[in-house]
Amino acid sequence: MNHQESSVKHYRSSRQRKRLLELLCSTEIHPTASWLYDHLKKEFPNLSLGTIYRNLSILIDQGLVQKISASSSFDRFEAKTTPHHHLICTKCGKIIDFEEKVFPAINEEIRRSTDFDIEGYRIDFFGICRECQKKQYKSY
Amino acid sequence: MNHQESSVKHYRSSRQRKRLLELLCSTEIHPTASWLYDHLKKEFPNLSLGTIYRNLSILIDQGLVQKISASSSFDRFEAKTTPHHHLICTKCGKIIDFEEKVFPAINEEIRRSTDFDIEGYRIDFFGICRECQKKQYKSY
DNA sequence: TTCCTTAATAATAATCATTCCGATTACGAA
DNA sequence: TTCGTAATCGGAATGATTATTATTAAGGAA
Missing domain, CATH: 3.30.1490.190 (Ferric-uptake regulator, C-terminal dimerisarion domain)
Known part of the structure; x- marks a missing residue:
């Protein structure tokens, strides 16, 4: 969304979000939020599903990830290339x-x-x- | 979906579905299920939201309506022309x-x-x- | 027309992806 | 290192859609 670039929002970094992006970049299967949760849960035993959703929306806001809504009942995500x-x-x-x-x-x-x-x-x-x-x- | 045409399913007619299709054909706004419900509720005071969803899926199966999933949290529908x-x-x-x-x-x-x-x-x-x-x- | 079978409806509960909230944790500027 | 606050966790809330069950009404046969 170009019209948001003028008000640049700064996000504090986090290990969870860093690994989330790496995971998204390393796969081609267009994961769902719960797939991402299941995979990162091994690495962060206390991981919350809310954290997945919040970080996905941050990454989307940063233009690094995009959401795909493809007529299923749940969203899929992919790293933007x-x-x-x-x-x-x-x-x-x-x-x-x-x-x-x-x-x-x-x-x-x-x-x-x-x-x-x-x-x-x-x-x-x-x-x-x-x-x-x-x-x-x-x-x- | 062409691969379903071989097993033709017969649907009994209903006034609710008839009016639902007419309503969909008469508008260009790509209504949501709840918009359709609100409008037909005036005509059928006992109308149930489940009836909207069931009839939409029947009309889709008949190829008369299609569902549009456009990244919102809810689906939209339109008569197929x-x-x-x-x-x-x-x-x-x-x-x-x-x-x-x-x-x-x-x-x-x-x-x-x-x-x-x-x-x-x-x-x-x-x-x-x-x-x-x-x-x-x-x-x- | 009347009866009978069964699909369609209405009302409501259940599902489930996503969002929100309050308490706790940890990033990072000073 | 300290401090302010963003990020996290856990769980509850939301809301669109689907499933369930008793009731109603198509529509074919007599």
């Missing part, structure tokens, strides 16, 4: 990054024809992943 | 349909480079709507 889109399996809910190319024509098109101040876009592709395709055949 | 995308205001959460053109290049590109069985895609544009742009200036 390069812009990319998502392949979402409508069977099992799995989300896969789709780096591939950015489509520049979309940006031009959209800016021309709306009075929104567009910050970006995300393409979610819906379909059935390889594993679920196999399962479909088996179920007959 | 032609394929289109969404402009989502990151300030106020408003969602606006963006008919405009379909981008055929995306389909070709994606089908070539993944083993997903792609059913479709949706582009969510994030930005700040005209009204919220005005409010921003005022806050200084």
